[in-house]
Amino acid sequence: MKVLVAVKHVVDYNIKPRVKPDGSDVDIAGVKMGINPFDEIAVEEAIRLKERGVATEVVAVTIGKANSQDTLRHALAMGVDKAVLIQTDVEVQPLAVAKLLKSLVEREQPQLIILGKQAIDDDLGQTGQMLAALINAGQGTFASVIDVKAGEIEVTREIDGGTDVVALKLPAVVTTDLRLNEPRFIKLPNLMMAKKKPIETINAADLGLDISPRLKQLKAADPEPRKPGIKVANVAELVEKLRLAEVL
Amino acid sequence: MSILILAEHDGKHIKQSTRQAVTAANAWQLPIHVLVAGAQSAAIAQQAAEIAGVAKVLHADAAQFEHPLAEDVSVLLAQLGRDYKVILSAHTAFSKSVLPRVAAVLDVAMVSDVISITAPSTYVRPIYAGNVLSTVESSDTIQVVTIRATSFAVPAAGGNAEVVTVTAPATSGLSRWIKEDRNVSDRPELSSARVVVSGGRSLAERFDELLAPLAHKFGGALGATRACVDAGFAPNDIQVGQTGTIVAPELYFAIGISGAMQHLAGMKDSKIIVAINHDPDAPIFQHADYGLVANLFDAVPELTAALNN
Numbered sequence: 001m002k003v004l005v006a007v008k009h010v011v012d013y014n015i016k017p018r019v020k021p022d023g024s025d026v027d028i029a030g031v032k033m034g035i036n037p038f039d040e041i042a043v044e045e046a047i048r049l050k051e052r053g054v055a056t057e058v059v060a061v062t063i064g065k066a067n068s069q070d071t072l073r074h075a076l077a078m079g080v081d082k083a084v085l086i087q088t089d090v091e092v093q094p095l096a097v098a099k100l101l102k103s104l105v106e107r108e109q110p111q112l113i114i115l116g117k118q119a120i121d122d123d124l125g126q127t128g129q130m131l132a133a134l135i136n137a138g139q140g141t142f143a144s145v146i147d148v149k150a151g152e153i154e155v156t157r158e159i160d161g162g163t164d165v166v167a168l169k170l171p172a173v174v175t176t177d178l179r180l181n182e183p184r185f186i187k188l189p190n191l192m193m194a195k196k197k198p199i200e201t202i203n204a205a206d207l208g209l210d211i212s213p214r215l216k217q218l219k220a221a222d223p224e225p226r227k228p229g230i231k232v233a234n235v236a237e238l239v240e241k242l243r244l245a246e247v248l
Numbered sequence: 249m250s251i252l253i254l255a256e257h258d259g260k261h262i263k264q265s266t267r268q269a270v271t272a273a274n275a276w277q278l279p280i281h282v283l284v285a286g287a288q289s290a291a292i293a294q295q296a297a298e299i300a301g302v303a304k305v306l307h308a309d310a311a312q313f314e315h316p317l318a319e320d321v322s323v324l325l326a327q328l329g330r331d332y333k334v335i336l337s338a339h340t341a342f343s344k345s346v347l348p349r350v351a352a353v354l355d356v357a358m359v360s361d362v363i364s365i366t367a368p369s370t371y372v373r374p375i376y377a378g379n380v381l382s383t384v385e386s387s388d389t390i391q392v393v394t395i396r397a398t399s400f401a402v403p404a405a406g407g408n409a410e411v412v413t414v415t416a417p418a419t420s421g422l423s424r425w426i427k428e429d430r431n432v433s434d435r436p437e438l439s440s441a442r443v444v445v446s447g448g449r450s451l452a453e454r455f456d457e458l459l460a461p462l463a464h465k466f467g468g469a470l471g472a473t474r475a476c477v478d479a480g481f482a483p484n485d486i487q488v489g490q491t492g493t494i495v496a497p498e499l500y501f502a503i504g505i506s507g508a509m510q511h512l513a514g515m516k517d518s519k520i521i522v523a524i525n526h527d528p529d530a531p532i533f534q535h536a537d538y539g540l541v542a543n544l545f546d547a548v549p550e551l552t553a554a555l556n557n
């Protein structure tokens with residue numbers, strides 16, 4: 001079984017994003033970037049499937065500018081077999097990404113496609129479901145456990161107030177939640193080796209798809225700060241304050 | 249042109265977040281229709297009809313909707329949605345699964361987790377875990393939108409909409425529901441509770457013992473940090489934060505919570521935040537209205553007892 005994993009190159013999760021002075025966007029110039037943490041979980045899961053003999057080949061794909069290669073190198077260092085960059089300088093939004101991924105799915109014919117449930121930059125959380133719809137496949141969103149069986153896959157999903165389990169016909173799309181696994185630590189030699197591995201580059205424009213952005217950002221702004229609070233000396237004072245605030 | 253809201257329910261009741269989506273829909277000043285997909289669900293359709301502001305309820309009653317699957321609901325919603333200006337729902341696990349499929353089928357963008365609607369096609373939504381607010385405009389003819397329920401008020405009852413039956417398409421056969429495991433408790437739903445009492449990892453095995461009585465005092469819900477959940481002291485589904493549930497109650501207790509960005513993203517819109525922590529330098533105090541530096545294991549029982557009086 002071939003597994004395709006889609007990864008996104010995003011601002012490192014430890015970085016507090018800053019808005020540009022003109023309020024047009026978040027300033028990411030010179031900011032540390034890395035693999036979207038949910039996508040790293042997707043890569044880890046695919047590699048584990050291969051280590052268990054369930055998957056035969058793991059292909060990682062990313063879409064974006066040339067520097068997105070760094071995230072593919074990360075996936076290669078973790079252990080994926082092949083890496084593909086669909087290169088474009090256009091700002092690709094989820095619908096465009098889903099269309100581009102569909103074209104790769106048609107070429108690679110994976111039985112399972114794993115993606116993060118959302119990217120930690122735009123927090124949209126749409127791409128996996130959009131791809132599933134475009135290729136007319138079942139989807140297991142917010143997966144915390146996956147279990148591949150003959151011709152289908154069972155996915156335990158984290159939903160509001162608990163979990164559920166769905167069975168999906170293969171090929172299927174799975175999006176990862178935090179508790180699916182804990183990605184491995186990458187050893188330095190693997191990182192060095194990954195730098196030498198080939199990355200296939202496809203020019204997005206050559207695929208002839210409408211990938212123009214549909215959403216236009218008019219403004220980016222810091223949220224209103226909370227007004228500063230106070231420290232209370234003891235429980236009695238806390239109760240008193242809460243009474244005055246009329247929330248008790 | 250009208251607005252179509254996808255209702256969410258638990259088989260018996262419409263979720264409060266669906267009602268809040270009706271409030272959000274008022275921004276367009278267009279007729280509001282609600283789609284209820286369920287099995288033996290006439291009573292739920294009736295509840296939708298009674299939400300003030302709803303003009304029409306589309307009711308799809310079919311056995312396959314006993315456990316509505318995204319693959320099936322999205323086909324129905326995309327079919328009906330072609331004739332609408334806006335397809336709207338609350339940003340819940342259910343709608344997050346369904347609406348992107350609908351948008352893809354209709355070849356339009358989707359705007360997720362909207363906290364404010366400023367014009368017919370302009371939205372404010374948090375990005376980067378709520379660290380930045382982004383204002384976006386959608387150029388598509390059909391707007392597919394999920395809203396953050398806690399940002400919109402619960403509308404009054406008192407509506408009397410007509411209920412019309414719509415036919416459900418055949419099941420896709422792509423997926424099958426097997427089982428679900430919902431944590432039953434007599435506490436209110438975390439996302440809509442008036443009071444939330446949350447704890448961090450330092451409560452360890454005493455998480456329930458210390459926090460449950462305090463939550464009980466308010467008829468509130470329990471919440472936990474990701475670290476606390478990962479350490480096994482609290483169940484997954486009560487995680488508050490960017491990747492868990494987002495809450496905005498009237499009163500939020502952060503007990504033994506340091507205030508990681510991840511957690512703040514899920515609760516910083518609470519009206520009043522109380523932080524109790526033994527560490528005076530914990531970042532949570534910068535976000536709390538009332539901070540108490542104290543040993544949790546003394547202060548929490550003392551607070552619970554004080555509320556008795």
